[in-house]
């Protein structure tokens with residue numbers, strides 16, 4: 358009797374193994390996948406696509422944004438407010454209450470400000486303002 362029980366257990370285990378082989382997409386369960394640091398699944402903020410591997414990283418005013426490709430990165434830079442629901446910040450004064458109509462484009466990237474005075478400060482010296490958010 359014992360032998361039979363063990364035999365069934367072996368069958369069950371092998372069936373389970375076959376199942377995980379058939380569905381390689383259920384990657385959340387497979388523990389033997391080649392380990393990468395991306396344990397949590399990330400999605401492109403623009404396309405909504407699952408990001409495989411590293412993705413395209415952008416540091417937008419201290420917030421790390423991830424894209425599936427450089428095309429999505431470009432779309433984001435043109436209109437960050439469309440894709441970022443939170444984390445938008447006035448790079449001059451640091452306020453998060455920005456006016457999307459007061460904006461300035463620098464290096465193909467759009468930035469938003471709380472007031473036109475912050476905007477003009479920015480436009481006088483974009484590099485210096487953005488450097489505050491640069492190296493982290």
Ligand SMILES: [Zn+2]
Nearest residue numbers: 404425426429
């Ligand atoms: Zn993309």
Ligand SMILES: [Zn+2]
Nearest residue numbers: 447450471475
């Ligand atoms: Zn401001």
